[in-house]
Amino acid sequence: MTRPEIQEPRPERYNPHAIEGQWQERWQQSGLYTFDPQAPGQKHYALTMFPYPSGNLHIGHWYATVAPDAHARWMRMRGYNVLFPMGFDSFGLPAENAAIKRGVNPRGWTYENIAHMRGQFGRMGSMIDWTRTFATSDPEYYRWNQWFFTQFFKRGLAYKKGGLVNWCPKDQTVLANEQVVGGACERCGTPVERRNLSQWYLRITDYADELLDFSDTDMPERVRLMQTNWIGKSVGAEVTFSTPAGPETVFTTRPDTLMGATFMVLAPEHAKVKELTTDAQREAVEAYIAAAGRKTDVERQQEGEKTGVFTGSFATHPISGDQLPIWVADYVLVTYGTGSIMAVPAHDERDFAFAKKFELPIQEVIRPEGGEALDVAGSEPYVGEGLIVNSGEFDGLPGGKESIANIVEQLEARGVARAKTTFRLRDWLVGRQRYWGTPIPIIHCEQCGPQPVPDDQLPVRLPDDVEFTPTGQSPLKLDTEWVKATCPNCSGPAERDTDTMDTFVDSSWYMYRYLSPDYGAGPYDPAQRGMMPVDLYTGGIEHAILHLLYSRFWTKVMRDMGLTDQSEPFKRVRNQGMVLAEDGEKMSKSRGNVVDPDDLVAEYGADTVRTYLMFIAPWELGGPWDPKGINGPAKWLSRIWTLYFGGQPDGPRENMTEADLRYAVHSTLKKIDSDFGRMSFNTIVAALMELTNVLVRAGRSDRYGTPAWEEALNMFTLMLAPVVPHIAEELWQGRGGAGSVHLQPWPQVDESAAVRDSVNIGVQVTGKMRGQIEIGKEASQDEALVAAQANPEIAKHLEGKDVVKVIYVPGRILNIVAK
Template sequence: MTAEPQTAESARYQPGEIEPRWRERWAQDGLYRTPDHVEGRPNRYHLTMFPYPSGDLHVGHWFAMAPSDTLARFYRMNGWNVLFPMGFDAFGLPAENAAIKGGVHPADWTAANIERMRRQLQVMGTTFDWDREINTSTPEYYRWTQWWFVQMFNRGLAYRKDALANWCPSCNTTLANEQVVDGRCERCDTEVIQRQMEQWFFRTTNYAEELLDHSGLDWPEHVKLMQRNWIGRSEGAEFEMAIQGQDGLSFRVFTTRPDTAFGMTFAVLAPEHPLVEAITTADQRAAVEEFVERVRRETEIERLSTEGTLEKRGVFTGSYAINPFNNQPVPVYLADYVLTSYGTGAIMAVPGQDQRDWDFAKAYGLPIVRTVQPPADFEGDAYTGDGPAFNSQWLDGLYKAEAVQKAIAWLEERGLGERKVNYRLRDWLISRQRYWGAPIPIVYCDQCGAQAVPEDQLPVELPYDVEFRPTGQSPLATSEAFVNTSCPTCGGAARRETDTMDTFMCSSWYFMRYPDPKNAEAPFSPAAAEAWLPVDQYTGGSEHATMHLLYARFFYKVARDMGLVAGGEPFIRYYSQGQILGPDGRRMSKSRGNVVAPDAQVQQWGADTFRAYLMFLGPWDQGGPYDVDGIVGVARWLHRVWAVVTDPPALEDGVDGARDLRHEVHATLKKIGEAYDAKRFNTAIASLMELTNAMQRLRDAGRADRAAWDEAVETLLLMIAPACPHVAEELWAKTGHGYSIHQQSWPAFDPALAERDTIELPVQVNGKLRARVSVAAAADEAAARAIAEADPRVASHLDGQELVRVVYVPGRLLNLVVKPAG
């Protein structure tokens, strides 16, 4: 179909006029409302990570969401019933900080920001089904977050114990790791210390082995590797070490190298280890207490740092422990780099075979005994490779694999230790001494202990009227109406838990709520789970690899064990996009003055141009710097699209060149379909630009074949529709098609038309280009050579020459290598 007659206004591409008009029409018609079942269209669940309602969408949001929307649209056109929902991860620290600093209640601050960001998301022109929107800070949602906690508690997966927390003595409150900057409180710049507090945990370690298994998952390899390293599976032995001269006092150590135990020359405990006070001798007490107090001021990141020397990172307790392998005493030290939350909180130290132990031994004048023979040319310090054991009595001469097994068997035969699998992964600490989070549904009764709130009493709602003062407790603790309650078991007086849950709780199951967001009887129904779960395509940043993505996998496996879902993995395919940088190539930051505001870009260029530019600037998994000149080029391209569609050349039947145009269309259609499916959005936009340019050249020539041109226009618009939905819809209407282009099927390419009949083949003689000849696309070497040698421009360079060699790359190049005859 050709375009409708133009008026002065319609002759110009005006995104500011057409985009809001179409968004309003789509919303009124419920175009993107997704039913659970559509006859003849299989379900497919696409999801991109939902945003925290900070107040404004930034470029990173657009870079994550616009390509994700393009992919969802593409699959919808390919016959799928695509669910692509959106919501808000609405609990979090910034809202509470706003209350403390600005006097704005977190609920009000959050609601206002959600309203603003929802409008910004809608301006993007996405296919989000807003009927399924979720807000994790509403009682309707966090009722079910609390329900999950109760299920974990009832299944023995939730428990309470003492744990270290970042503590600001000035603000008198705990801090999340992200609130500690260079060891100081981000609020007041006071030095942060570590403080023991009783807190709630989930037993994620129960699923450690399963979480290591990524089989069947189409995920980036680097994300799977990050999770495997974070879980950190280690096989080895755990054994007891008795304190010399103190009956009944001992500690356990885990090691992956029990074969090197004959080289143990000291042992190390974490400063928080429960034995520290008991084993510290009188002459060492002052030094130990000073060291423990200093370590309390260090963050975990600082303690695990490998930078700097170890001279001040340890202290001798005055006691000795017995090495069970040789019954020799070794001094027991404390060191900041040993943590109670890793392993047993104690290590055996073998400086000959471990570099950190070597450095510590050198710093404190401790002996070093090698137990593995290094190669003759080894010149380093600790040798961590394989080799025959020596200085190891009954292990001498054995290599690592055999020596490790013999050492473990020796421990087990004597009842001194056992084989053990250890994980770096720790149980998930979910307690937060915060107001703006889902209250932990536990009450404490003097008679019955900790009791879960019954499910029919959920949600435990956040009171609105609380004081936001830095008291060292959650603001909930100041609300007597909230705290005082009755025990669900005995009916006696009880106190509510005043900690709230880590906000990762909310995002660990949100994808299960979208399929059934208004269900008041369950987090989701079996029918909804069967219809939509698991997620077919998940997108978001890989910085979430070891928290959100791991926690979501944990939750889903628990849900499977509860019989709520089939299968153990929530996200079959996961794709991590890169990061958009500022125009200067650095991470965007207000302090650097390099932030690009999406609203301003959309106002100037239009949402379609902004979407297309973000997809065009580079591979989606890499990102790159925002280039102002680059978006100008994309804007010009969409103006050219408008021009070739609304102002076509003279159209006639049977015009030469029809097959060439159809080839361009079908070849592009093949490339675009493959590019969209592979998430190579930059190459898709580039191919669309090439086709537009080919059509522009025909338009400039003044005439084209009617049927071929109409096919080209229709196909161009269908290919553009996933990436640039507004302009595609407008031009679809202008060319006389029925509403809506977003309800059309993806066109099929003709394989015969997608391949050229003939190509222009470069012909070289001795490496120098002499001609370009037209040959069949499938021409073999003999055919190509015959045509080339018949061309006068080539033949003149072959006279009197002897052919030495022929280099033929089908479809790409023919090079004739010659030398003077005779």
């Protein structure tokens, strides 16, 4: 193998600013990263969650993008036909609030930001295919949001109903349950209020059971657990009690404790509270309901002293006939189960605390096997399984799952209960009372009721000249001309719906639109359905419940509509951690600790920033930013440049065999392949840095200029390409490589070279490291000791001493104890 000639002389010093811009421009002009669905190779659809166009890509955007970009490049070099697109999640409150602050329409502000951020993505050196980009605020995109909504409406999956909703008083809009965190608005942190409003919902609960099946998607266990808990499947029974207001059905997961029910509790919003409240208790009950209305569901579920009020009425136990007092308490939610519970204080912590406070009876019905009777005067209930007691015919049966089915069957035969499965998950509230979002495509007619906008009238475009300062009602209501409409059913006068959609609708199906962004006959070209599911989807763990759950729901509906063959949108999901400030705090403008990637690129170049972000910490964990840490990657790239273009490395002569060099290269390649598969990016960079040291040593040996040396540099260049694409392109071209380095096939591991017959192990003499020896992998302890004694650096520490003990760990270390 002859040594390739350097095509043009390169400067002695590495200057990223002299090469990165020109390569970015050439890649863009040549269409290097344009995806061709007809190109050879197995498809690989890699997708990173698209950003909100806030104005600037921050360091978190870089962290979320450069590692998946490296992975996509690696897959492409391995022969896959890779699609790696990017767009912008551009509807939503931040743009609207920024526009209000500036006194402008959010459209102009949004699209200026998009143009700026596209330039930033380019300076990152990413392999994004920009021919497929879009923004969710493009009418050509949100037209299909509206089309989906009308299809959902026709299928009974979209509906409007009145009820209690979460209301953010600052943003002046309703919030889905998933958008309330700790009793506050997820976006702005304002405490959330509860209001009675008529709102649009999507029936995600129709798919609750199926959403618990993760067999067709590889998600981190943490994400699966978060979604499972949010869906909250509970298997049990509904039991009916008689009350003065008629039958009242409660849901319980422990029907085996029915005989321990000593009182009933209703949610303050329960429809029967008014009828059940006696005149003597009415004032107290109404005051309590008013106080409960000022709390969020989250606050009501928090641990703390229980509150409640007696209605004055009693329920009749369906088995014993006992009269159970009916209370109202805010720890019971009207949105869970039936909004009422049978309270079993002996075996439920919340019921126990309530009973103790209000001196209500406590009846033990489950006892640990071999245990003693519950001390009702004690400080805690018994919530485990055991034997049923004090329950008549059920006495002696095992409590818990083992007997529940049998007990429910007997209760069903008596007509007082039925088996029931419930879910914590509630239907998705999708209406918003703000301007900058997709208009809901429904026309309201007094004669015909709500009617979907016909397909040929989509999109229903957002008007531009609207006063959108939040008032608590939809800003679109103020545009009376826009509101006027004709009923598509009877042709009579009608009005448009003035709410806009939750922006999570936009991101629930966007991965399909990248497949054919200009397609006009549907949300995407069905000829491209073979590109789904997304093979690797990456983004933050904060989207585990909202976005990921909604996307899974949306794909299942699309499947049932015949729009996709898949039941899951993502084959594999992985989450990155977060880059924190130097002190470990979250970065924020208010704290003044934000790291600007543009400044870093201006000082160090994109490849250095890419390297450091992959090297800083395990990608899935993240970690604090160290402003000094980036100097290491900068020096490493300079060292590589000098290795290639600076002639034979200076320094003392090294002794390295061809087998040594080939082992270092091929074993590193094998490790990098494994690490890319595990998405362990920090160890990939570490392995490349370690190989750089080996190559410098090889350059000081007789290997310099040999075929093994040339093979090593060529393979090293290819290994660098996914991580540091600019310098890798320059190294490849500088060594006479044909075409772009990013079009080259990934090197293959020579397994025979990647395995060594010998190993280097450390040698300690009486606990202190004194050197290394090279011995056979299967060398015995005696052979290792002989090799150590033959090494001059080690032997001098043994002179005049007796070896009293030898500790040998094959392949790792030899410890000689000498006196």
